[in-house]
Amino acid sequence: MQHEIVPVGYGRVSGAKQVKEGDGLGSQEARIREHVRHKGYPALAAMFTDNITGGTDTRPGFAEMLKFLLKHRNENCIVVIDDITRLARDVEVHLKLRRAIAATGAKLECPSFEFGDSSDEELVELLLASVSQHQRRKNGEQVRNRMRGRLLNGYWCFASKPPRVPICKGGRAEHTGATRTDRVGRYGGARGLRQWSVSNASGGTAFSGRGTWFPKAAGWNHQV
Helix, strand or coil, X not given: CCCCEEEEEEEEECCHHHHHHCCHHHHHHHHHHHHHHHHCCCCCCEEEEEECCCCCCCCHHHHHHHHHHHHCCCCEEEEEECCHXXXXXXXXXXHHHHHHHHHCCCEEEECCECCCCCHHHHHHHHHHHHHHHHHHHHHHHHHHHHHHHHHHCCECCCCCCCCCCCCEECXXXXXXXXXXXXXXXXXXXXXXXXXXXXXXCCCCEEEEXXXXXXXXXXXXXXXX
């Protein structure tokens, strides 16, 4: 007996910010629905989404989709994703999620890639998953390196306020009462620290000057 096809969509973006400021999920859903129409399938039965990194398999939306697939496992369910990177950006996570979908009896489809069980198709799929993992890790490395470079140039590039740390001058603490910075430009790295002042224990200005500073806890060199 031929069961009716039940198409299910899955979309993912890397974080909540992309949900608020972008249309990643909306564009993915549009591509998924277009693929469903192109294949001549019935209308999309459900759309599940996550806003989480592709390097983890802990996903509420994906878990809900698995429950849906298990509930309809006697039907011909097909999971459609916009791109292979939307499933995962980690080889191990990719394989784990693929096995989880297969365990429900569902198949996986994508407008830009044809999944299959042959040795050649599996090779191409794993190569693409490996490239996706490299892109995620490389992006993380570049972000950390650029943020470190900003710190070295005297910019505070974090959302939180600068820490209360001693200021060092000439490689040593200039004043034992120096406990905090008065101002570190604008938070978020819009301006660097070029003019600074330090308060002593009594609240008066211990000393001030021009230059850059770095917290000891971060492991940077102290320069002014």
